[in-house]
Amino acid sequence: MEDLEPFAGAPEDTREAIMKATYRALCEHGYAGLTISRIAEDFEKSKSLLYHHYDSKDELLLDFLSFMLGKFQRDVPGSEEDPASDRLDAVLEESLTHEGGLELLRAMTELRAQAAHDERFREHFMEHDRVFREGIVGILEAGIESGDFRDVDVEQVADFVFAALSGGMNQRATADPGPKTASLAELRWYVENRLRTD
Amino acid sequence: MEDLEPFAGAPEDTREAIMKATYRALCEHGYAGLTISRIAEDFEKSKSLLYHHYDSKDELLLDFLSFMLGKFQRDVPGSEEDPASDRLDAVLEESLTHEGGLELLRAMTELRAQAAHDERFREHFMEHDRVFREGIVGILEAGIESGDFRDVDVEQVADFVFAALSGGMNQRATADPGPKTASLAELRWYVENRLRTD
Numbered sequence: 001m002e003d004l005e006p007f008a009g010a011p012e013d014t015r016e017a018i019m020k021a022t023y024r025a026l027c028e029h030g031y032a033g034l035t036i037s038r039i040a041e042d043f044e045k046s047k048s049l050l051y052h053h054y055d056s057k058d059e060l061l062l063d064f065l066s067f068m069l070g071k072f073q074r075d076v077p078g079s080e081e082d083p084a085s086d087r088l089d090a091v092l093e094e095s096l097t098h099e100g101g102l103e104l105l106r107a108m109t110e111l112r113a114q115a116a117h118d119e120r121f122r123e124h125f126m127e128h129d130r131v132f133r134e135g136i137v138g139i140l141e142a143g144i145e146s147g148d149f150r151d152v153d154v155e156q157v158a159d160f161v162f163a164a165l166s167g168g169m170n171q172r173a174t175a176d177p178g179p180k181t182a183s184l185a186e187l188r189w190y191v192e193n194r195l196r197t198d
Numbered sequence: 199m200e201d202l203e204p205f206a207g208a209p210e211d212t213r214e215a216i217m218k219a220t221y222r223a224l225c226e227h228g229y230a231g232l233t234i235s236r237i238a239e240d241f242e243k244s245k246s247l248l249y250h251h252y253d254s255k256d257e258l259l260l261d262f263l264s265f266m267l268g269k270f271q272r273d274v275p276g277s278e279e280d281p282a283s284d285r286l287d288a289v290l291e292e293s294l295t296h297e298g299g300l301e302l303l304r305a306m307t308e309l310r311a312q313a314a315h316d317e318r319f320r321e322h323f324m325e326h327d328r329v330f331r332e333g334i335v336g337i338l339e340a341g342i343e344s345g346d347f348r349d350v351d352v353e354q355v356a357d358f359v360f361a362a363l364s365g366g367m368n369q370r371a372t373a374d375p376g377p378k379t380a381s382l383a384e385l386r387w388y389v390e391n392r393l394r395t396d
Contacts, residue, residue: 030315113229116307117308126373129369157384163366164361174319182351189392194387
């Protein structure tokens with residue numbers, strides 16, 4: 001569900017350069033060990049530029065989260081012309097078994113946990129969850145339109161599928177990092193029996 | 199899945215008194231704002247006693263997590279004599295729609311996120327997840343034994359159900375705190391169609 005290999009190319013502008021440095025520092029030091037100083041170590045331009053843009057570490061991290069969400073919305077994998085069942089299966093498989101991207105998953109888990117006691121982070125993750133659920137709703141609606149899927153309550157199904165995926169990703173980030181093949185098999189049973197018309 | 203109203207009675211011994219003070223301080227200040235000093239404010243006995251038992255805040259929190267897991271294992275709600283389908287449904291409903299216990303859910307989410315960059319916390323949550331999955335496996339096995347449930351792969355089904363529940367709880371702790379009634383309805387569809395023999 002997350003873009004698991006961000007910042008592969010050279011940054012296009014200053015903001016993207018700051019975001020790339022933030023990402024690297026977050027993966028290396030974790031939320032607790034992160035400071036603007038440490039982000040600056042990975043940032044080729046001046047440290048004062050970072051302080052000029054951001055008053056605090058949390059303000060920078062909230063901007064990082066918005067940037068990542070925007071990036072995800074632009075870079076959705078696959079094509080809308082692919083069959084809905086293939087698109088949905090790609091989301092399930094990518095979320096639960098992707099071997100790479102564990103560092104990003106762990107960093108996002110730490111940032112998400114800030115929402116437990118920080119309203120600004122909670123507002124971001126409300127929006128984050130809405131965007132991801134809407135992505136699943138879009139696939140479900142396309143499948144119903146094409147006749148591949150039954151005419152289910154798409155909001156309800158999307159809420160459940162997203163809960164199962166985010167639980168699996170959270171478990172990989174914080175306990176056993178191995179692929180969630182058992183959960184993937186059951187989720188595929190659910191899609192087959194709940195959604196598929198054939 | 200968590201014991202949502204812990205420490206209702208008076209503490210039975212010093213360790214339980216420390217755990218109760220830790221719980222209160224964690225709910226009030228969150229992980230980042232927590233210090234042994236703040237825990238001591240809620241602890242009737244001396245602060246030096248706390249430092250005597252624990253070298254650091256994390257050591258105390260790891261002991262708190264073990265204590266809570268042991269408490270959960272002792273205080274499983276319901277009776278093993280209840281029908282397996284009722285026991286499973288109680289777990290689903292309690293996990294996804296319980297109105298109380300949001301503070302504990304948030305505190306546990308923050309502690310769990312420490313596992314992203316701390317091996318000791320990761321080891322605890324590996325064990326935590328194992329215990330919760332085994333709890334679900336026990337209910338599934340009882341249901342198969344009694345003929346209420348089909349002879350499914352219990353480990354696989356338990357992994358999936360637990361992922362869906364933990365994802366829903368994580369979302370409540372960090373985004374929309376409302377009951378996950380949509381996810382609960384789909385999970386009930388899954389149990390009805392995947393497990394029930396009648």
